[in-house]
Amino acid sequence: MRSLRRGLPAAFVLIACLVGPTPARAVDLFLDDLERRTFQFFWETTPQDNGLTPDRWPSPSPSSIAAVGFGLTAYTVGVERGWVSREDAAERTMTTLRFFRESAQSQDPSDSTGWRGFYYHFLDMKSGRRWRTCELSSIDTALLMLGVLAAREYYDGDAAPEPAIRELADDLYRRVEWDWMQPRPPLLAMGWKPEAGGFGGADYRGYNEAMFLYALALGSPTHPIKPAAWDAFTSTYEWAEFLGSEHVNFSPLFGHQYTACWVDLRGVSDDYLRARGLDYFENSRRATLAQRRYAIANPNGWRDYDADVWGLTACDGPANVEQVYRGDKRRFHTYLARGASADGVIDDGTIAPTAAGGSLPFAPDECLAAMRTMRERYGDRLYGKYGFRDAFNPSFRYANVALQRGVVDPEKGWFDTDYLGIDQGPLLLMAENCRTGFVWDLMKRSPYLRVGLERAGFRGGWLDGEPPRGAATTGRAAKVERGAN
Numbered sequence: 001m002r003s004l005r006r007g008l009p010a011a012f013v014l015i016a017c018l019v020g021p022t023p024a025r026a027v028d029l030f031l032d033d034l035e036r037r038t039f040q041f042f043w044e045t046t047p048q049d050n051g052l053t054p055d056r057w058p059s060p061s062p063s064s065i066a067a068v069g070f071g072l073t074a075y076t077v078g079v080e081r082g083w084v085s086r087e088d089a090a091e092r093t094m095t096t097l098r099f100f101r102e103s104a105q106s107q108d109p110s111d112s113t114g115w116r117g118f119y120y121h122f123l124d125m126k127s128g129r130r131w132r133t134c135e136l137s138s139i140d141t142a143l144l145m146l147g148v149l150a151a152r153e154y155y156d157g158d159a160a161p162e163p164a165i166r167e168l169a170d171d172l173y174r175r176v177e178w179d180w181m182q183p184r185p186p187l188l189a190m191g192w193k194p195e196a197g198g199f200g201g202a203d204y205r206g207y208n209e210a211m212f213l214y215a216l217a218l219g220s221p222t223h224p225i226k227p228a229a230w231d232a233f234t235s236t237y238e239w240a241e242f243l244g245s246e247h248v249n250f251s252p253l254f255g256h257q258y259t260a261c262w263v264d265l266r267g268v269s270d271d272y273l274r275a276r277g278l279d280y281f282e283n284s285r286r287a288t289l290a291q292r293r294y295a296i297a298n299p300n301g302w303r304d305y306d307a308d309v310w311g312l313t314a315c316d317g318p319a320n321v322e323q324v325y326r327g328d329k330r331r332f333h334t335y336l337a338r339g340a341s342a343d344g345v346i347d348d349g350t351i352a353p354t355a356a357g358g359s360l361p362f363a364p365d366e367c368l369a370a371m372r373t374m375r376e377r378y379g380d381r382l383y384g385k386y387g388f389r390d391a392f393n394p395s396f397r398y399a400n401v402a403l404q405r406g407v408v409d410p411e412k413g414w415f416d417t418d419y420l421g422i423d424q425g426p427l428l429l430m431a432e433n434c435r436t437g438f439v440w441d442l443m444k445r446s447p448y449l450r451v452g453l454e455r456a457g458f459r460g461g462w463l464d465g466e467p468p469r470g471a472a473t474t475g476r477a478a479k480v481e482r483g484a485n
Contacts, residue, residue, distance in 0.1 A: 030372060031431050034357075034387050038428040039078045041386035041419050042071040043092075051096025052125055056418040057386070059405065062122035062131035066140040067421025072096060072147030073262070073439060074425065076154045077432050093151045094161040097168040100144075103128050109194040117176035117223075119144060121191070135191035138181045139204070142213040143422075146262050146443075148172050153445040173448060178217035178225050186229035188213060206236040207248040211259040211280070219452025230456040234272040240342035243293045247286040248273070251339025251346065253313040254426070256284040257358040261429040263449065264440035267461030279460065285362040287341065291355070292366055294340040301326055302349035303413065304394040307366075308373035311355025312338040312347060315391040315423070318414040319401050325349075332396060334404045349395035350414075353388035358426030361434040381415045390416040390423055444468050 046053045052063035053071040075089040103113035113128055114120055118141045122131035152169035155162040181189050187203035188210070204210035214233055217225045238249045250256060259265070265281040273279060295310030314337040322329050332348045339346055356370035375383045382392055394413035401408075406416040432438050443449055445468050453463060 027368065030368075030375075031435060034371070035077070035081065035428055035431050036083060037385065037387035038424050038431075039074055039081070039083055041421070041424045042067075042074040042428075043078060043084065046071055046092070047125065048092065048095065050099045050128055051092060052099070052123060052128060053421050054125060055122065055422075056390075056420045059418050061125075063125050063128075064122060064140070064421050065119045065137070066121075066143035067425065068096065069140075069143040069145065069147030070261075070421055070425025070429070073150040074428055076150060076442065077428060077438065079154075080432075080436075080438055090155055090161055090165060093155065094165055094168070097148065097151065097165060097172065099128060100148075100172055101168050107194065109133075114141075115192075116180050117141075117172075118181065118192070133193065133195055135193045135200075137191045138188055139190065139210060139213050141176065142210075142216050143258070145173050145176065145216055146212060149446050149448060150262065150439070150442060153442050173216075174220070174222045176216075176220065177223045178220050179223045181217075182225060182229075186226055186232045188217060188225065188229065205233060206238060207234075207250050208255040209258040212262065215259075215263070215449060215452035215456060217452070218455040219448040219450070221448070221451075224455075227455050227457070230270065234270065237272060238341075238343045239276070242340075242342040243290045243297070245286040245290045245293075247278075247283045247290070249341040249343040250287070251312070251341040251343050252337045253288065253291060253311065253339065253355045253359060254337075254422075256287045256362075257426050257430065260284060260361070261358075261426055261433070262439055262443045263453070264433075264437070264444065264462055268453070268458050268463055269460050270457045274460075281362065284359065288356075288359040288362045289366065291340055292363075292370075294345075300330075300347060300349070302347070302395045304377075305349075305351075308369050309351065309377070309394075310370060311351050311353065312340050313352050313355040313358075314338065315350060315352035315354070316405050316416045316418065316420070317348060317350045317391065318393055318396045318406060318408070319403050321398075321401055323396075323398050323401070325395060332393070348393070350391050350393040352391045352423065353382070354390075354423035354427050357388065358423075358430050360430045364434060378412060378415070381409060381412060386419045386424065387427060388419075388423075390418050390420045392416065441468065 042053055045057045053067040055061040055064035055067055072093060075093055078084045079086045079089045105114050106112045107115055115136060118136045120130040121134040121137040121140045124131050148169045152166050155165040183189055183199040184203055187205055189199045190202045192199050214230055240249050242249060265279060267279055269279045292310050295305040296307050298305040316335050317333045319332055320334050322331050353374055356367045360367045382389055392415045396414040397410055399408055406414055408414050429439050433440050444462055
């Protein structure tokens, strides 16, 4: 396949990542280092015999199927950047896809990896079987499938194992029974657990990371959901003003980022946002900058919050405890979906670098300044072998508290010691998208993704043109009817 990093338009719309107040060469070197280290997380921590990327490292953990999806996509970036050979990346990808294709799919909760094409959220790193009593996860299966489809489009050559990669990837996506994951149609359920009597009571509704879940389910040639699902999803959006910006609100930034890791949302709108005169890319830009303004205002008085130290999203935290901070009792948390929007604020002073890093294409200058400042200010405590660690809290300096994770520096605060796959993925993919648009261009080749977006009513931007040259057409609908039942 011709390298997608070469031949880009000179006036690439996100060239702001490489210019501005910081010399372009310094920016390039910083992002080169960040991307390379972050890529190595996926390449070095994933076992070669099964391709199961761990949820976190170095703490012992199960594999996260979402991290596997990010990893499969990360391997393509590694090839494009020259960090691994195409042959080695293809072999690792083939191993991963073969594992998921051959692993047990059954209702047996103790001896299976998944069922009906879905997979359990966490898998044992060695056996690949379900980890403890986790759920059969719709959203994490969708993240896995985004990586599977990225592999399907990237490995388009005739040399082994590339034809087999395409065949396996196609089979894995086609066998997901998306329409089964609808106990309360038209919405999609969050998951299924055999011990809990099947489906729980929660569905994906409102604006959140599930945009890609619905798009993949709508685009399926074998088990599609109906377009009414998208209308039901958007019907509970929270459109509101937050700190001077009107947009569809969702408090943790990961909800604004995950779809955009794979999908170029510039100029692409559905009926909901088209009526408000913007697209999802602009919506995410507004949400990102609103979070930055929240940090500048710093209503809770947390240490170090400012224009260049900010970012709330799902991440680790120091401990589930109450401590006195500046004369008041404050509640601190461990892993939690932190965020700030009109929809609500959850903020205990814990900052996640992936919040700014995963928004890099939306607000290049502001996000780049935040990442560089955090690396320079906190040094090796925050930035290590695999780039940014998951989180830190400058306000948490309590030496007498039993920590769930991480360490306390009495002068700089609490620092996580783990890297998380679902943080590393956005850091790598969004940095690459900001610089070259590589992953976006790759996924424009996916007929399934295009059909899913069209069935949701998206148009504009790249969707108004023909599929990119060389795009596979298996399963491509000749015509998509928005109102089809």
